[in-house]
Amino acid sequence: MRLGNPTMLASGILGLSAESLGNIVMAGAGAIVTKSVGLKPRNGYANPTIVQTSYGLINAMGLPNPGITEFVKEIHEAKSFGVPVIVSVYGFSAEEYATVAKKAVDAGADAVELNVSCPHVEETGSEIGQNPKILAEVVRKVKASVEKPVFVKLSPNVTNIAEIAEAAAKAGADALTAINTVKAMAIDTETTVPILSNKKGGLSGPAIKPVAVRCVYEIYERVKVPIIGCGGITNWRDAVEFLLAGATAVQIGTAIALKGPNVFKKIKRGINAYLRRKGFKSVNEIVGLSHCS
Numbered sequence: 444m445r446l447g448n449p450t451m452l453a454s455g456i457l458g459l460s461a462e463s464l465g466n467i468v469m470a471g472a473g474a475i476v477t478k479s480v481g482l483k484p485r486n487g488y489a490n491p492t493i494v495q496t497s498y499g500l501i502n503a504m505g506l507p508n509p510g511i512t513e514f515v516k517e518i519h520e521a522k523s524f525g526v527p528v529i530v531s532v533y534g535f536s537a538e539e540y541a542t543v544a545k546k547a548v549d550a551g552a553d554a555v556e557l558n559v560s561c562p563h564v565e566e567t568g569s570e571i572g573q574n575p576k577i578l579a580e581v582v583r584k585v586k587a588s589v590e591k592p593v594f595v596k597l598s599p600n601v602t603n604i605a606e607i608a609e610a611a612a613k614a615g616a617d618a619l620t621a622i623n624t625v626k627a628m629a630i631d632t633e634t635t636v637p638i639l640s641n642k643k644g645g646l647s648g649p650a651i652k653p654v655a656v657r658c659v660y661e662i663y664e665r666v667k668v669p670i671i672g673c674g675g676i677t678n679w680r681d682a683v684e685f686l687l688a689g690a691t692a693v694q695i696g697t698a699i700a701l702k703g704p705n706v707f708k709k710i711k712r713g714i715n716a717y718l719r720r721k722g723f724k725s726v727n728e729i730v731g732l733s734h735c736s
C-alpha cells in the first residue's frame with residue numbers, strides 16, 4: 444500500500460462517519476483507519492466514557508458502532524476521499540473477525556486492521572491479542588477470507604510484545620500497528636469512585652509515547668513485517684522518533700482532540716523539513732536507523 448505521506452488517522456475516538464473521516468483527509472492524513480466495527484450494532488458503555496488526565500485521555504467507549512452491514516455505506520463514501528481506507532474490525536471469535544473483514548473488503552476497504560487489543564471489552568480485543576495461539580488463529584482465518592492487506596493492532600498490556608508480534612507475523616499479518624492504549628483508570632477524589640462508567644479504560648496521548656516507542660523498537664528487532672507506530676504522537680519530532688525506532692508510518696489519534704486536525708499537516712511538514720535538514724532523500728532512509736548505533 445502506497446501512502447502520500449506517512450501519517451494515518453488512528454482508529455479510536457473518530458472514524459464512525461465518512462464526514463469525520465473526510466475532515467481528517469482534508470487535514471492532511473495519508474490514510475484513514477475507521478473506528479472498530481463488529482458484526483452487530485453495539486451501543487457501547489454509558490457515560491462517562493472519556494477522562495482527561497494531565498498527559499492524555501483515558502477512554503472506555505465500549506466499541507460503539509452500527510455494525511458492518513450499516514457501516515458499508517460509510518466505507519463507500521470514504522473511498523471517494525482519495526487516500527487508502529483501512530477498516531478496523533473486531534469480533535468475538537475468529538469466524539466473526541473473518542466475516543466482518545470480508546464484508547469490509549467487499550465494500551471497498553483497502554486493508555483491514557484487526558483490533559485484538561481493546562483493553563476493556565470482554566471476549567474480544569486484548570483477550571485475543573494477549574494469547575499468541577488465539578491471535579494466530581484469528582489472523583489465519585482473516586487472511587483466508589480477504590485478499591487485501593491485514594494489519595494487526597497490538598496491545599502493550601502484555602509481558603513480551605515482540606513474541607505476540609512474531610505470532611501475528613507468522614500467521615500472515617501484513618503489517619503490525621503498535622500500540623493500542625495502556626490499561627488505566629482514574630478515581631474522583633470527591634465522590635471517591637472510579638470516573639469511567641466501565642471503571643477501567645485505555646490511556647492514550649503523550650503519557651504513553653515512551654512505552655509505544657519501546658514496543659516498536661522491540662518488535663523491529665524481532666519481526667520483519669512493516670510496523671505502524673501509534674501512541675502519543677503530537678508533533679513531528681514524536682513521529683520521527685517512531686520512524687527511527689522502526690516504524691514505516693505513524694498513526695495519530697488523541698493529538699486531534701488535544702491540538703485539532705491540523706496536527707497532520709504540521710507533522711507532515713515537520714518530517715519533510717527534518718529529512719531535508721539531515722540530508723535524507725526519503726522516510727525509508729530513517730526507518731529503524733536507531734538500531735544502527
Ligand code: SIN
Nearest residue numbers: 503504505506507561
Ligand atoms: C473503545 O471503543 O472503547 C475503544 C476501542 C479500543 O480501545 O480499541
